[in-house]
Amino acid sequence: MSKKQLIMERALELFAKQGFEATSVQQITDHCGISKGAFYLSFKSKDELIFSLIDYFMTQLISDIDYKVKNAQNEELLFTYFYTSFQTFFQHSDFAKVLMKEQAQTLHNKELIEKMHLYDRLLDKVTLSMIERLYGEEVNKTKYDLVYCIKGLMGNYSKLMLFSNASLDLKLLSESLVEKTNLLANHATIAFISEDFIQSMEQPALGEVTKEQLLEMITQKTDELEESIEKESLILLKQQVLEPSLSPAIVKGLLENIRNHPHCKWISYLLRSYFNF
Amino acid sequence: MSKKQLIMERALELFAKQGFEATSVQQITDHCGISKGAFYLSFKSKDELIFSLIDYFMTQLISDIDYKVKNAQNEELLFTYFYTSFQTFFQHSDFAKVLMKEQAQTLHNKELIEKMHLYDRLLDKVTLSMIERLYGEEVNKTKYDLVYCIKGLMGNYSKLMLFSNASLDLKLLSESLVEKTNLLANHATIAFISEDFIQSMEQPALGEVTKEQLLEMITQKTDELEESIEKESLILLKQQVLEPSLSPAIVKGLLENIRNHPHCKWISYLLRSYFNF
DNA sequence: TTGACAGTTGACCGATTAGTCATTATTATA
């Protein structure tokens, strides 16, 4: 394990307990068994550490949920959405706790708050596309409102379960939320959040990347990886972005190859969007 | 305005913008136009200030909602609940922002976290009693779950509106939530939160006070008040607690007298519970 | 005019923080 990963893992444990601001670099290095100077060899500041943590987990979270949602049958779609979300959340419960604690306006780095908002909106986008697919035109007037209801319900249940040490039946919780979502989608008529409301809030462009940024990211990740199937797949995918020559089946297979590598989830997500899978 | 009130008002503005931990005493005193020493003449620590703020606003918030809910007709009950909650919330939006930011585990004072939990549970209690009154035995299995759904929905909409500067139609929002609550109450069958779950979480006693504590609080408040109808009412109510002699109508009238005084809302709430109004 | 007094001030204190860098330890190379 690289020193960077060690620091990230151990720091996350402290952040989950005490919060980001309340945890000093000294505490982190003590908890890692390294010196303070060594910390600054891996991260150029404490802020860069929390940046890395949020990027690392949020990209995994979003791409995981997006993949599961895109590849689920309609009958199991809602359940899959909730179950995957909660599962991923509790799999990385330390990170989830940090996210809850520092949610919205506790952190004072402007850039970081913007990043969080961006990820937040990306998650909304996944939820919205699921709703549109499930209920179609019928919920055109209420779908944005529905997204916020789902978010509110999930957030509250997550908070409850993360900070109480109760044993958790994720299956029951997911089933319960499936029922509620169906009720609200099929019978609610009064929407508070409209499309106008959404548009009046978001000015900056959504998390889209240009072809050039995508290529650059692939190059960077390729350099980081050891020789492996994942690395070879990435190289082939890069060529495919530069000049398409492979069949869709091959491209899909290559994407599948890198999907479960923790460091490739985000690129996998971006490439799936790029190739329309 | 007393110096204490000045500090509380001005500090709240800063806390809403920056959060409690991120605001220094120096900033507060600068913003008040007083010296650092003067701050410590009114509050013996920075913690005591946030304590006072939370007590001052939470007691008002809870007693307001409780009163409105207890005195509303069944047909308008849900709407009144939501509308009053949101109205009170946005009337004191600076405090609401502080509450959102520091919710749960950001603050590091153990006593303060306990206090917040207590107020949280008191609000749950108000919500639960409303649900029981509205839907009766029919929701016995799902009522605790319903409380958490309502809380999640309200919390999410509140967050959205407090931190976006959008114009707000509280009537529409309340109507929308009335519809949703009715849908969930009348048709949801799968409850995730059960009575057992609740009981397994709360060990300490709920915010009940003994007769002695109640009398002491009344005495203290009486001393603080100027000569007024409110003060006279309080004195009479104290006697009524010591040895009941007045008719229910008179007691209710006396309670009404003090209900809207900012410093008496909490005592009014406690007395209403004590006298079963 | 004096002196007692309540109210107010801001320089100061000890503790803690993120971040630096000269020094030392370890490893790789020749």
Place this chain on the structure above:
DNA sequence: TATAATAATGACTAATCGGTCAACTGTCAA
């Protein structure tokens, strides 16, 4: 083994924090 290159250390700095207290100000009765 000797030398160069790299990795790791922890004492140090400058800044900020909550909280204290000797000194100062203005008021009013004597």
